[in-house]
Amino acid sequence: MSSVRLLGLAGRPVNHLRIRWSRSQLPPHSLLPTKMLLRSLLVATISSHRWLLTPALKFLSLIAHPRVSVLDVTKNPVLHGIVKSTFYNHFCAGENGTEVRSTIGNIKDMGFKGVILTYAREIVVDASKQVAETTTSTPKTESSTESANNPDIEAWRRGVLETVEMVGEGDILALKLTGAGEPAMRALSTRQPLPDQMMSALKEICSRAVERQARIFIDAEQQSVQSAIDDIALALMRQFNTGSKATVYNTYQAYLKSTPDTVCAHLDIANRKGFTLGIKLVRGAYIAAEPRGLINDTKSVTYKLYNTIAKGVIKRRLRDFGNGNKPFPPAELFLATHNEESALLANRLIKEQSSAGLPATRVQYGQLLGMADGVSCRLLQLRDDDAGASGSTAPEVFKCLSWGTLGDCLSYLLRRAVENRDAVRRTKEEYLQLRKEVVRRISRGFM
Ligand SMILES: Cc1cc2nc3c(=O)[nH]c(=O)nc-3n(C[C@H](O)[C@H](O)[C@H](O)COP(=O)(O)OP(=O)(O)OC[C@H]3O[C@@H](n4cnc5c(N)ncnc54)[C@H](O)[C@@H]3O)c2cc1C
Structure with missing residues (x-):
C-alpha cells in the first residue's frame, strides 16, 4: 500500500486529498493531470472516430504544405492559436x-x-x-x-x-x-x-x-x-x-x-x-x-x-x-x-x-x-x-x-496522427479508458 498523489488542475498535487490506496487499485490514467486528461480525450476522440480523423488528417496535411497564407500557421495567428492549444500542446514540448x-x-x-x-x-x-x-x-x-x-x-x-x-x-x-x-x-x-x-x-x-x-x-x-x-x-x-x-x-x-x-x-x-x-x-x-x-x-x-x-x-x-x-x-x-x-x-x-x-x-x-x-x-x-x-x-x-516552432513540428504532428490511425485497437482502447477516467473524476468531484 502506498499513498496516492491526486493531481488537480494544471497537474499540481492536491495535498489535502492524500488517501491511503494501492496504486494498482486506481486506473492508470488517474495519474494524468486534468488539463492533460481533457486534451488527451479530445485528441483520442478525433483519432478513434474515422469520420473525425479523416478531415483532421486532411487539415493537418493542408497546413503542413500551405498554398495560401490563411492556411499558413506562421502567418495566420488564429490558426496558430487553435493548432497550438490542441494538437501541438498534446504532442509537442x-x-x-x-x-x-x-x-x-x-x-x-x-x-x-x-x-x-x-x-x-x-x-x-x-x-x-x-x-x-x-x-x-x-x-x-x-x-x-x-x-x-x-x-x-x-x-x-x-x-x-x-x-x-x-x-x-x-x-x-x-x-x-x-x-x-x-x-x-x-x-x-x-x-x-x-x-x-x-x-x-x-x-x-x-x-x-x-x-x-x-x-x-x-x-x-x-x-x-x-x-x-x-x-x-x-x-x-x-x-x-x-x-x-x-x-x-x-x-x-x-x-x-x-x-x-x-x-x-x-x-x-x-x-x-x-x-x-x-x-x-x-x-x-x-x-x-x-x-x-x-x-x-x-x-x-x-x-x-x-x-x-x-x-x-x-x-x-x-x-x-x-x-x-x-x-x-x-x-x-x-x-x-x-x-x-x-x-x-x-x-x-x-x-x-x-x-x-x-x-x-x-x-x-x-x-x-x-x-x-x-x-x-x-x-x-x-x-x-x-x-x-x-x-x-x-x-x-x-x-x-x-x-520546435509550430511550423517546424507540423510534419511530426501529421506522422503522430497517422500512427494513431494505424494503431486502431490501441487508439480505441485509449479513448475508452480516458472517457472512463473523466467520468470517474466527475463522479468523485475531482475535476
Ligand atoms: C521513444 C520512442 C523512440 C522511437 N525512436 C524510433 C527510431 O529511432 N526509429 C524508428 O524507426 N522508430 C522509432 N520509434 C517508433 C517505433 O519504431 C514504432 O513505430 C512505434 O513505437 C510503434 O511500435 P510499438 O512498439 O510502439 O508498438 P505496436 O503499435 O504494437 O507495433 C506497431 C509496429 O509493428 C510493426 N508492424 C506493423 N505491421 C507490421 C507488418 N505487417 N509486418 C511487420 N511488422 C509490422 C511496425 O514496426 C509498427 O510500427 C520510436 C518510438 C518511441 C516510443
Whole structure:
C-alpha cells in the first residue's frame, strides 16, 4: 500500500486529498493531470472516430504544405492559436526554452524519471532518388550544399545545441542525423565520411551532452542510410561508453529481418573493443517507405522478434553470447515502445532474474508525449509499487518530447496522427479508458 498523489488542475498535487490506496487499485490514467486528461480525450476522440480523423488528417496535411497564407500557421495567428492549444500542446514540448522547460517540469512531477528530447526539424527522405527535403525552408543552391559552412548543417547544429541546454542530468538527447540536411543525407546514403562541418558539430553536441550528464540516442532511420548511422553510433559508443554505463545508444528496429544479426554483430564489436553497448529497441517506423522484402513477413513475427531480443539482452543470453561460447558484453537496454505487452514482459523478466539472484541488464522504458499514456502510467504505477523494496526492480519511465516552432513540428504532428490511425485497437482502447477516467473524476468531484 502506498499513498496516492491526486493531481488537480494544471497537474499540481492536491495535498489535502492524500488517501491511503494501492496504486494498482486506481486506473492508470488517474495519474494524468486534468488539463492533460481533457486534451488527451479530445485528441483520442478525433483519432478513434474515422469520420473525425479523416478531415483532421486532411487539415493537418493542408497546413503542413500551405498554398495560401490563411492556411499558413506562421502567418495566420488564429490558426496558430487553435493548432497550438490542441494538437501541438498534446504532442509537442514547446516552441522555446521556457515552454519546453515547463513541459519537462510537468512530466517529471508526474513521476517520470526523465525525458528524451529531440529537435523537431525533420527531413523527408526519398530513398529511391536519394534526395532530401527539409521541412523548414532553408534555400538550397549548389554552392550552399557544397560549401564548408552549409546552412542546413549550421541550423541543425544550433537547434540541437539549444536542445542540449534544455536537458538535465539523466535526461536523453535524441539525434536524427538526417536532420542536418542534404550534405549529411548524401554522405549517409553513400556511406562516405560525414562532411567535416557535420563531424565537428557532432563532437561539440556529444561533448556538451556529456558535460550536462545527459545521454544520447542515435535514432534509426531508413535502410538507405542506416548502415552509415550504425557506423557513427558504434564510433561514438566506443568513444563515450568506456565505463559500465552507456552514454550513447544505437537504435535497433525489430521489424527488419536483419536485426538479430545486427545486434549480435554489435555485441561482438562491443566485446572486442571493450565498450558498453547501448541498445534502444524499437519496432520500426518506416514500414511504408522500406522495400517490403527487408521487413518481417507479418506483424506477429516483428512482435516475437522484439520480445526475443529484449529477453535475450535482459537475461544476457542471446544466440552464442552469454552461453559459454562468447561473453555477453556490458549492455544497457531502452525499450522505446507503446506496446504494453512488451513492456510488462520485460518488467516481469527483470523481476524473475532478480528474485533468482541472476544478473539482468538494466532496462528503461519510453513512450512519445501524447501517445500510449495508459502504458506509461501503468509502468509508473509498477514503479510506485516497487519503490523502496530492497533490490528494487522498479521500472524507470521516460517520455519522448519533440520541440520546435509550430511550423517546424507540423510534419511530426501529421506522422503522430497517422500512427494513431494505424494503431486502431490501441487508439480505441485509449479513448475508452480516458472517457472512463473523466467520468470517474466527475463522479468523485475531482475535476
Ligand atoms: C521513444 C520512442 C523512440 C522511437 N525512436 C524510433 C527510431 O529511432 N526509429 C524508428 O524507426 N522508430 C522509432 N520509434 C517508433 C517505433 O519504431 C514504432 O513505430 C512505434 O513505437 C510503434 O511500435 P510499438 O512498439 O510502439 O508498438 P505496436 O503499435 O504494437 O507495433 C506497431 C509496429 O509493428 C510493426 N508492424 C506493423 N505491421 C507490421 C507488418 N505487417 N509486418 C511487420 N511488422 C509490422 C511496425 O514496426 C509498427 O510500427 C520510436 C518510438 C518511441 C516510443
